[in-house]
Structure formats: structure tokens, C-alpha cells
Amino acid sequence: MxxxxxxxxxxxxxxxxxxxxxxxxxxxxxxxxxxxxxELEMENGSDFIHAWLSVKNKIxxxxxxxxxxxxxxxxxxxxxxxRIFGLISIALLAFATLFKTLHLAGTGQLLxxxxxxxxxxxxxxxxxxxxxxxxxxxxxxxxxxTFIIISFILALCCLTLQLPGAEPLLYFSIISIAILFPALSxxxxxxSKKLKDYLLIRLIQDNQSIIEGSALTLIGFGLIFxxxxxxxxxxxxxxxxxxxxxxxLIGMYVYSLTWKYYIESxxxxxxxxxxxxxxxxxxxxxxxxPVIRIDYGxxxxxxxxxxxxxxxxxxxAVNYYKFSNSKNKSTLTILSVLLLxxxxxxxxxxxxxxxxxVATLITNNYFILGFLLVLIVxxxxxxxxxxxxxxxxxxxxxxxxxxx
Amino acid sequence: xxxxxYIKGTIKTIVxxxxxxxxxxxxxxxxxxxxxxxxxxxxxxxxxxxPILYKLESESLLTTQSEIVDGRVRxxxxxxxxxxxxxxxxxxxxxxxxxxxxxxxxxxPSTNFSL
Numbered sequence: 001m002x003x004x005x006x007x008x009x010x011x012x013x014x015x016x017x018x019x020x021x022x023x024x025x026x027x028x029x030x031x032x033x034x035x036x037x038x039e040l041e042m043e044n045g046s047d048f049i050h051a052w053l054s055v056k057n058k059i060x061x062x063x064x065x066x067x068x069x070x071x072x073x074x075x076x077x078x079x080x081x082x083r084i085f086g087l088i089s090i091a092l093l094a095f096a097t098l099f100k101t102l103h104l105a106g107t108g109q110l111l112x113x114x115x116x117x118x119x120x121x122x123x124x125x126x127x128x129x130x131x132x133x134x135x136x137x138x139x140x141x142x143x144x145x146t147f148i149i150i151s152f153i154l155a156l157c158c159l160t161l162q163l164p165g166a167e168p169l170l171y172f173s174i175i176s177i178a179i180l181f182p183a184l185s186x187x188x189x190x191x192s193k194k195l196k197d198y199l200l201i202r203l204i205q206d207n208q209s210i211i212e213g214s215a216l217t218l219i220g221f222g223l224i225f226x227x228x229x230x231x232x233x234x235x236x237x238x239x240x241x242x243x244x245x246x247x248x249l250i251g252m253y254v255y256s257l258t259w260k261y262y263i264e265s266x267x268x269x270x271x272x273x274x275x276x277x278x279x280x281x282x283x284x285x286x287x288x289x290p291v292i293r294i295d296y297g298x299x300x301x302x303x304x305x306x307x308x309x310x311x312x313x314x315x316x317a318v319n320y321y322k323f324s325n326s327k328n329k330s331t332l333t334i335l336s337v338l339l340l341x342x343x344x345x346x347x348x349x350x351x352x353x354x355x356x357x358v359a360t361l362i363t364n365n366y367f368i369l370g371f372l373l374v375l376i377v378x379x380x381x382x383x384x385x386x387x388x389x390x391x392x393x394x395x396x397x398x399x400x401x402x403x404x
Numbered sequence: 405x406x407x408x409x410y411i412k413g414t415i416k417t418i419v420x421x422x423x424x425x426x427x428x429x430x431x432x433x434x435x436x437x438x439x440x441x442x443x444x445x446x447x448x449x450x451x452x453x454x455p456i457l458y459k460l461e462s463e464s465l466l467t468t469q470s471e472i473v474d475g476r477v478r479x480x481x482x483x484x485x486x487x488x489x490x491x492x493x494x495x496x497x498x499x500x501x502x503x504x505x506x507x508x509x510x511x512x513p514s515t516n517f518s519l
Contacts, residue, residue: 025479
């Protein structure tokens with residue numbers, strides 16, 4: 001059978017994305033099906049272009065879109081306890097935000113209840129997925145990741161209630177994440193195409209839309225929560241804890257997006273994949289370090305906070321410039337480079353590289369809100385571009401407390 | 405077969421039947437097998453096949469396993485023990501229905517009633 005080249009596969013994948021197929025499991029399955037169809041046509045003597053056109057012309061207009069809608073509707077009809085607890089968490093968070101905005105008592109307790117509900121959601125989700133995918137590889141890692149995240153949440157609960165043991169728990173969870181996630185990256189990189197199926201990657205891929213939706217919900221509430229406090233000049237500890245919770249989870253998700261590249265490409269010996277592994281892992285570890293409250297000094301602390309964002313912008317720009325088949329690749333390369341200036345400006349402001357005018361602009365409420373609007377517009381305009389979308393989400397999360 | 409209206413209600417059973425005879429199959433393979441067995445008379449569209457596969461998976465009747473083949477992900481489906489039981493039940497049910505249908509569609513014997 002004629003095997004298609006990487007470029008030809010990417011062309012079909014880009015076409016599927018263009019047709020609005022965003023549900024990752026369905027997309028990869030349709031991609032495989034279409035490639036098989038094209039290969040069959042090529043066996044009968046057609047070249048790639050004619051084979052692809054012939055296959056494409058047999059598919060009615062909007063067929064894939066309807067198929068995706070039908071599949072999503074089918075899946076959402078099933079009562080899912082994870083979804084129920086997820087909704088309870090969101091409701092608690094909404095109440096906490098409302099209480100905070102209206103200066104009512106009980107915000108701390110509601111935030112605490114939200115953290116507990118999120119932990120329950122995670123535990124149920126893990127039990128469920130390990131049970132459903134009982135034959136899959138990587139179930140131990142699901143338990144380990146859940147345990148570490150719950151330790152992290154517990155540490156935040158202890159911090160909120162000012163209970164003893166908060167710091168050791170926080171250090172344990174952050175150091176564990178800083179070891180586990182890069183270790184997984186190295187494992188996926190070295191396994192390359194040999195790794196057939198891995199539960200953690202499978203779950204992330206299957207739930208990408210839910211994860212992104214949850215991240216945006218967290219950011220939305222975080223912005224209201226923290227901005228209402230900031231505008232009134234009453235930024236408090238609860239807001240900072242909430243910011244740490246959101247940004248770490250979002251950072252973990254963004255970092256996990258690189259895993260797909262390692263297992264789907266022949267990564268061993270590929271210098272770009274190796275470079276991706278090194279830069280993304282360094283950025284991820286740097287990104288986690290400010291949570292550990294050591295006296296780093298202003299320069300190191302500020303660098304740890306903003307350099308990972310700059311690295312991510314560069315990774316995204318290189319991806320779109322060199323590897324992507326997206327029809328928006330030039331625009332996205334330029335936008336990724338432009339986005340790099342935001343963490344750079346904030347870093348420079350912290351380290352007093354610029355004049356007071358620039359520093360005043362960066363912390364100006366109109367600039368903050370204007371930039372947020374630009375991010376929202378970019379998010380909507382390029383919602384189908386997974387990596388760029390992740391970059392925007394992380395930038396939005398970092399924008400949650402612009403004065404930090 | 406020009407009309408798909410008869411096929412719609414039977415796709416689930418067709419998929420279960422094929423999977424009961426094969427340890428694991430992927431979407432394209434199921435499609436091709438149906439085409440082959442029906443001598444090209446039945447061709448499942450993407451829109452007919454995949455929602456059924458996802459539904460069966462969400463009902464825990466199918467389990468899946470992904471493999472990387474020629475640079476892309478291939479998802480294999482196989483029956484769970486529960487899926488196996490349902491497959492036997494559904495195949496028998498459809499068989500009985502086809503028999504009933506044959507009886508209904510068979511030329512009616514002439515009656516002695518006349519006006």
C-alpha cells in the first residue's frame with residue numbers, strides 16, 4: 001500500500017481542521033479513515049492530489065460538521081458524575097466571586113468548598129477513567145498525578161485557612177510536578193512512535209475542549225475576583241492563592257500539549273523535537289519555581305515568572321513558522337512573536353529597564369483591559385489553532401493579577 | 405443499494421456482528437468489510453459509522469486501543485464481555501426480524517374469498 005508522506009498527512013489534517021473538526025479523538029480517527037481512502041485511490045493509479053480530490057468530492061458539504069455535532073451530542077447525553085461535580089465546583093466558584101465582589105462574608109469558605117469539590121471531581125474522574133480503560137498503559141501515572149494535584153489543592157486549602165503544614169505540602173506537590181511532568185516528556189520522547197496508547201495522553205486528548213473550557217472559566221472568575229479587589233486597592237491573599245491554583249493547572253495543561261508531538265513523530269534523533277523537549281521542560285520547571293517561597297531576589301524571581309512565557313511564545317512562533325500547515329501560519333507566527341513583548345514588558349517593568357512612562361502604561365487599567373480584550377478577540381478568531389489558543393489562555397491566566 | 409433508509413436501524417448490529425467475529429477492527433476496516441460482505445451494496449458513510457462507534461463505546465460495549473500506524477493514530481475497537489452478550493442478542497433479534505420481514509414480503513397465497 002502507498003504510504004503518504006508527513007506533508008501529505010498534514011495537508012489532510014489541515015483540511016479537517018479547516019472543516020471545523022475540533023474534537024481530537026474524532027479528528028484523528030477521520031484522518032486515519034481519509035488516509036486509507038486516499039491510499040486506496042493511489043493504489044489504483046492516481047497521484048496524491050487526484051486521489052485526495054476524488055475522496056474529498058465524495059463527502060457531502062458539511063458532512064463532517066454534522067458528524068461532529070451528532071457525536072458530541074451523543075456523548076453529552078450520558079450522565080457523567082465528573083461533569084456533575086465539575087458543575088458544582090463552578091457554582092461554588094461563582095458564589096465565591098459574587099461574595100467577594102459584594103464584600104459579603106464567607107468568600108474564604110466558598111473558595112475552600114470549591115477546592116474540595118475540584119478534588120472530588122479529580123478523584124471520581126481518575127477512578128472512572130482507570131475503570132473504563134482498564135487495559136490501557138499508564139494507569140499508575142493517573143493515580144500519581146491525581147495524588148500530586150490533590151496534595152497541591154490541600155496545600156492551598158491549608159494556606160487559605162492558615163493551617164500548619166501548608167508549606168511542606170506545597171513544596172512536595174510542586175517539586176513532584178516539576179519532576180513527574182518533565183520525566184513523562186522524556187519517556188514519551190524516548191518511546192517515540194513505539195508507544196501505542198497511553199492513558200494520560202488519551203484522557204488529555206479526549207477532554208481538550210473540556211479542559212480549555214474549564215481553564216477559561218477559571219480565568220473568567222479569576223479576572224472578576226482579582227480585578228474587583230485590585231480596582232478597589234484591596235488585593236488579598238485569597239486572590240493570590242486562587243491565581244496560583246489556576247495558573248499552575250493551566251501551565252500543566254499547556255506543557256502536556258507537547259507530548260502529542262513526541263509520540264506521533266519519529267522524535268528520536270530529531271533535533272527540533274529534542275530542542276522542544278529541552279526548552280519546554282526548562283520553561284516548565286522555571287514556571288513552577290516561584291510557587292516555592294524562597295528568597296530568590298528580584299531579578300531571579302521576575303525572570304522565573306516571565307521567561308517561561310517568553311520561551312512558550314518562541315516555541316509557538318517556531319512551530320507555526322517551520323512546521324505548521326495552517327493557512328494562518330504567517331499571521332500566527334507574527335502574533336506569537338508580538339505576544340512575546342507582553343511578558344518582556346512586564347519583566348522589564350519589574351526590573352526597571354524602562355522609563356516610568358512604560359511602567360505606568362503597563363499597569364494602567366485601560367491598557368490592562370484593552371489588552372485583555374485583544375486576547376479575547378484573538379482567542380475567538382483563532383479558536384481552531386490548538387497551540388496558539390493554549391498560548392493565549394496562558395497569557396490570559398498570567399494577566400489575572402497584572403500587578404504581581 | 406440506492407436507499408439507505410433500511411440500513412440505518414441495523415448499523416449497530418452490523419458493527420457488533422463484525423466485531424464479534426474479529427478480535428479488533430478500526431473504522432475504515434469495518435467500512436470496507438461491510439462493503440465486501442454486501443458486494444458493494446451497503447456503504448457506510450462517515451456520519452453513519454462513527455457516531456455509532458462512539459455510542460457503543462460510551463455504553464461500555466466497546467473498548468478501544470490506539471496505535472501509531474504510518475505516522476498517524478489508528479483507533480481499534482473490540483467488544484467488551486458485555487458487548488459480546490449484547491452482540492449475540494442483537495444478531496439473533498435482527499435475524500428474527502429479517503425472517504418476519506421475508507414472511508411479510510413473500511407473495512401472498514391466493515385466498516378463496518371473492519366478492
